[in-house]
Each structure stands twice: as structure tokens, then as C-alpha cells.
Amino acid sequence: MRRNIYKSIVLFVLLLLYLTVPVAAFDGGDFYESKAETESVEINGEIEPQFRVFSDSGDIEENLKGDLEFVYPGNKHEFNVLIDYQVGAVEEIDFNEVNYKYYGEKYNFTVGKNIVIWGKGDKVHVLDNINAEDMSDFINPEYKKRQIGEEMVKVDRFFRGGSANLEFIYTQDFTPNRLAEDPDSPLGNWIINPFSAEMNLSDLERATGYSPAEIINRVKDSIPDEDNQFGLRFTDSRGGTDYGFSYYKGYLREPSYDKAALASEFEAFENGNTSFDSVLAAADLQYNEVDVFGFELARVIADINSRLELAYFRTDDTEGSDPRVRNNKIAWVIGGDRDLPISNLNLNLQFTGETILDDDQIDQNIAAINGEQTNIDLQYAEDGDYTTNRAVLKLEDSYQNEKIIPQLTWVYNLNEQDYTLEAAVDYELKQDLVLTFSHKIFRGEQDTTFGQFEDNDYSAFRLSYNF
Known part of the structure; x- marks a missing residue:
């Protein structure tokens, strides 16, 4: 309750300042020290109606999204x-x-x-941990559009004429990723099963009698709220090389749980001996604490705009022996883009992945569940491979002074061999008005990141108007 009151006060004060400052400026009040700061409110926005035709069902979904931005700019205050x-x-x-x-x-x-977005990757990051993602539409919107704002205090300290920067960030709250809840959403069914390794979502629906939205919300409500995030980042540029070091203290956004207790209590629930809420309580869902130490680098090498992010995630399970806590890991992004000597083609290829440390301990976390010896580590992989790799490729061209921009985007998981592929064309009808045609497919096994949405292939027709 106290946190909600704090949020309300902050929003009220900021909105009050926003509304009163322009009035003072328009009335000739000397609110700022500099009289040059007399700019009026800038209003920007985007309206984007869209039609999606889903290939499997033939359903046509109408959708509308947009944003409205008010900015009161000045030399000192904004x-x-x-x-x-x-x-x-x-x-x-x-x-x-x-x-x-x-x-x-x-x-x-x-x-x-x-x-706030940290890291040198191009819309692919392992160092960007301050803000959560809105997965209501899975990863269909571009990276920035998926970010969820967080209440924070941020201080930037500049050195060497502004070429070096030390950032400090503190947030009172921690916001988890926002998952899709409605399978009948006009965006499509992008619901992700939180217990995909243990049980099928349809089995959960049959056993509980709840809708997918009710299951997701009950799972979400069973996870305790976490507080406080802290981030520190130093970036600099020397000799054509941009580099940086960062530190983040907060939580992993993928919840952990007690796999053994979940399986045991769920069997009791199927036998009518307990409730679904008791199943979730026994599972003890929580967001693991983590310290992330990062390094980033960007430089033009052989005409390639090269990028690198490297991160070490340190959790409380430094030995890998606790099956309920995710192990330490190393994650990376490496790649870049280059203009090709064909038309106006630009090829952007990045690889991102991670390797879980102390994986030999994961294989040893075995216990009896319902009379059978089972591995109870939530990160257990039957094939013993604890390194994942993903390729993100984008090929883009342009014609008629960038009025027509075709794009091909392919995201492929090398280990599980699932992928999503999108072909799109942007056509500028007039300034600030763009018509986009696209088709997107998902392929892979049902228990993979993209394969679970194999029935969600769709074609889209979208108008984007910026003002």
C-alpha cells in the first residue's frame, strides 16, 4: 500500500509540474534562470492501425496502437x-x-x-537489465517498443568534454516481464506456459478448470514482489572505439521454482487432495537475486560496424548445487552490420547466447518424485548441453530515396533449431505516413521458443502516421 501511495504522489507531482510550468512560461513568468528557455510544449505521437490475417485459422484481427508524447524542453529543464x-x-x-x-x-x-537501454548491441542485448519487457505481443514489436518504464532516479556525470559518462540508476521497485494473458486477444495468442518443462498448458486448463488468463494471473500473484534495483555504468570513446563497463544488482526476470514440490503437490491436486493455490505455494516461485558484471565494445573493423556485449550473471547459487536457484552464467552478443556493394543492401548479423556454469552439478540434483528418481533442477537439460546460441540476421535495402524499404529478418536458435522469419516492405505514401506489408512465420518443436507459436503465422497490413 505504501508503495502505491508513493507512486501516486510521484505521478501527481510530475503531472502538476508539467501542467503548471507551461502556464508560467506563457504568462511571462521567470521560472527558469535563463530567459531563453521559453519553448512551448511539443506534442508528438504515432497512430498505427493494423490488420493481421492468421494463416492457420484464417482469422482477420483488427488492431490499433499508438503513442502520445508531451515534451516541455529547455536548456536546463525538461x-x-x-x-x-x-x-x-x-x-x-x-x-x-x-x-x-x-x-x-x-x-x-x-x-x-x-x-534506459544499456549495451552496444543493435536491438539485441544482455546488459540491458533495468527495464522489463512487455510480451503481450511476444517479440513482434521492435525492442524499444517492448520496454516498460520504471520509476527511477538517474544521474549522469560527464568527463573529458562529454566523451565519457558515468551513469547511476536506482529504482525503488522491480518490475517483472509482462506476459500475454488473453488467447483471444486481437494481437493473437502469445501466452507462454510458465511450467512448460513440467506440464502442458492445456493439461493445466483441464485439471484446474481455469482459463489461460486465470492461470497466468494466479501464477503471477503467487510470486512475491521484489524491491530495489541498482545500476552503475561507465562508457567512453577513444581512438574510434566506444567501450563501457557496467554493474547491475537486482533480479532475474524469469521466475524460479521448486520443481520437486511442484510435481508432488500437483499430483495431490489431481487426486483432489489440495487446491491449485497450494500447488503454487509449494512451488515457491520467486525472482532470483543477481549481480551482473558487464563489458561492451563498438568499433568499425574492416568496414563492419562491430558490436560486443559480455556479461557475467552471479546468483546466490555459486556452486550450482541448489536446484531451486538458477546457476551463474556468462552471456554475450557479438556481431555487426555492413553495407554491401549491391543496390543499397545492408547486412546485419548478430549472435547472442549464454552458457550456464557448474552444469555438472545440475546433473547431480536427483531426488525421488512420486516414487521415481528424477532430476529436480529447473535448468536440467536431457542432452546435457547448457550452452545456447541464437543468430539474428537482418537484410535491408532501399529504393526511390528510401521511400521503399524491403526487409528480411531471421531469428534462429542454433541448439533447438527453431526460428521466426519475417519479410516486410515499408512504403512511404507521403511524409510521415508509411504503409507496411509483412508476413511472419514460426517454426520448431512445440516446446521451443518459436515452435510453440507455429500456428501463429500471420500476414499484416499496417499504416503508421507520425505527427
């Missing part, structure tokens, strides 16, 4: 309000950014709801 609207999302209307920014010679200061 107020921002960003409202996102998305039909079919878990939060259809969301104040994704509401913040105040102060710009100084050596310091920048931000307070309020904000989005």
Missing part, C-alpha cells in the same frame, strides 16, 4: 510524458514515461518513470 496505447495488450493504456530531466554542464539528472 518534462516528458509518454502515453502508450495498444489494443489487446495486458495494459492497453500505459503511462510508460513520466519524468523530469535537468541538464547541467557536468551532470544530468532524471527522476520519474523512464526507459
Whole structure:
């Protein structure tokens, strides 16, 4: 309750400042020290109606999304309000950014709801841990559009004329990823089973009598709220090389649970001896604490805009012996893009992956479940492979002074051999008005990241108007 009151007060104060500052400026009030700061409120936004035709069912879904941004800019002070609207999302209307920014010679200061992206990858990151993702539409929106604003205090300290920057971030709360809840959403059915390794979602529906939305919400409500995130990042540029070091202290956004207790209690539930809430309580879902140490690098090498992110995730299970806590791991992003000597083609190829440490301990976490010897580690892999790799390829061209932009995007998991492939064409009808045609497919086994959505292939027709 106290946290909700705090949020309400922060939002109220920021909105009040936002509304009163322009009035002072328009009335000739000397709110700022500099009289040059008399800019009026800037209003920007985007409206994007869309039709999706799902190949498997033939259903045609109408959708509408957009955003509205109010900015009061100045030489020293700036107020921002960003409202996102998305039909079919878990939060259809969301104040994704509401913040105040102060710009100084050596310091920048931000307070309020904000989005911060860390790392040198191109829309692919392992160092970007401050903000959660909205997965209501899976990973169909681009990376920035999936980010959820977080209330924070952010301080930037500049060195060497601004080429070096030390960032400090503190958030009072921790926001988990926002999962899809409605299988009949106009966005499509993008529900992800939280216990996919242990039981099928349809089996959960039959056993509980709950809808997928009720199951997801009960799982979400059973996880305790976590507080406080802290981040520190230093970035610099020397001799054509951009590099940085970062540290994050917070939580993993994929919840952990007691696999043995879940299986045992679920069997009792199927026999009518307990409730589904008791099953979730026994599973003891929680977000593991983590420290993330990161390094990032970007440089042009042989005409390739090269990028690197390297992260070490340190959890409480430093020996890998606790089956309920995720092991330490190393994660990476490496790749880059280059213009090709054909038309205006640009090829962007990045590899991202991770390797779980102390995996030999995972194989030893065995116990009796319902009379059978079973591995009870939630990260257990039958094939013994604890390294994952994903390739992200994007090929883009342009014609008629960038009025027509065809794109091909392929995301492929090398280990599980599942993938998503999208072909799209952007056509600029007039300035700020773009028509997009696209087709997207998903392939793989049903228990894989993309294979679980194999029935969700769709064609889309979208208009985007920016103002």
C-alpha cells in the first residue's frame, strides 16, 4: 500500500509540474534562470492501425496502437510524458514515461518513470537489465517498443568534454516481464506456459478448470514482489572505439521454482487432495537475486560496424548445487552490420547466447518424485548441453530515396533449431505516413521458443502516421 501511495504522489507531482510550468512560461513568468528557455510544449505521437490475417485459422484481427508524447524542453529543464496505447495488450493504456530531466554542464539528472537501454548491441542485448519487457505481443514489436518504464532516479556525470559518462540508476521497485494473458486477444495468442518443462498448458486448463488468463494471473500473484534495483555504468570513446563497463544488482526476470514440490503437490491436486493455490505455494516461485558484471565494445573493423556485449550473471547459487536457484552464467552478443556493394543492401548479423556454469552439478540434483528418481533442477537439460546460441540476421535495402524499404529478418536458435522469419516492405505514401506489408512465420518443436507459436503465422497490413 505504501508503495502505491508513493507512486501516486510521484505521478501527481510530475503531472502538476508539467501542467503548471507551461502556464508560467506563457504568462511571462521567470521560472527558469535563463530567459531563453521559453519553448512551448511539443506534442508528438504515432497512430498505427493494423490488420493481421492468421494463416492457420484464417482469422482477420483488427488492431490499433499508438503513442502520445508531451515534451516541455529547455536548456536546463525538461518534462516528458509518454502515453502508450495498444489494443489487446495486458495494459492497453500505459503511462510508460513520466519524468523530469535537468541538464547541467557536468551532470544530468532524471527522476520519474523512464526507459534506459544499456549495451552496444543493435536491438539485441544482455546488459540491458533495468527495464522489463512487455510480451503481450511476444517479440513482434521492435525492442524499444517492448520496454516498460520504471520509476527511477538517474544521474549522469560527464568527463573529458562529454566523451565519457558515468551513469547511476536506482529504482525503488522491480518490475517483472509482462506476459500475454488473453488467447483471444486481437494481437493473437502469445501466452507462454510458465511450467512448460513440467506440464502442458492445456493439461493445466483441464485439471484446474481455469482459463489461460486465470492461470497466468494466479501464477503471477503467487510470486512475491521484489524491491530495489541498482545500476552503475561507465562508457567512453577513444581512438574510434566506444567501450563501457557496467554493474547491475537486482533480479532475474524469469521466475524460479521448486520443481520437486511442484510435481508432488500437483499430483495431490489431481487426486483432489489440495487446491491449485497450494500447488503454487509449494512451488515457491520467486525472482532470483543477481549481480551482473558487464563489458561492451563498438568499433568499425574492416568496414563492419562491430558490436560486443559480455556479461557475467552471479546468483546466490555459486556452486550450482541448489536446484531451486538458477546457476551463474556468462552471456554475450557479438556481431555487426555492413553495407554491401549491391543496390543499397545492408547486412546485419548478430549472435547472442549464454552458457550456464557448474552444469555438472545440475546433473547431480536427483531426488525421488512420486516414487521415481528424477532430476529436480529447473535448468536440467536431457542432452546435457547448457550452452545456447541464437543468430539474428537482418537484410535491408532501399529504393526511390528510401521511400521503399524491403526487409528480411531471421531469428534462429542454433541448439533447438527453431526460428521466426519475417519479410516486410515499408512504403512511404507521403511524409510521415508509411504503409507496411509483412508476413511472419514460426517454426520448431512445440516446446521451443518459436515452435510453440507455429500456428501463429500471420500476414499484416499496417499504416503508421507520425505527427
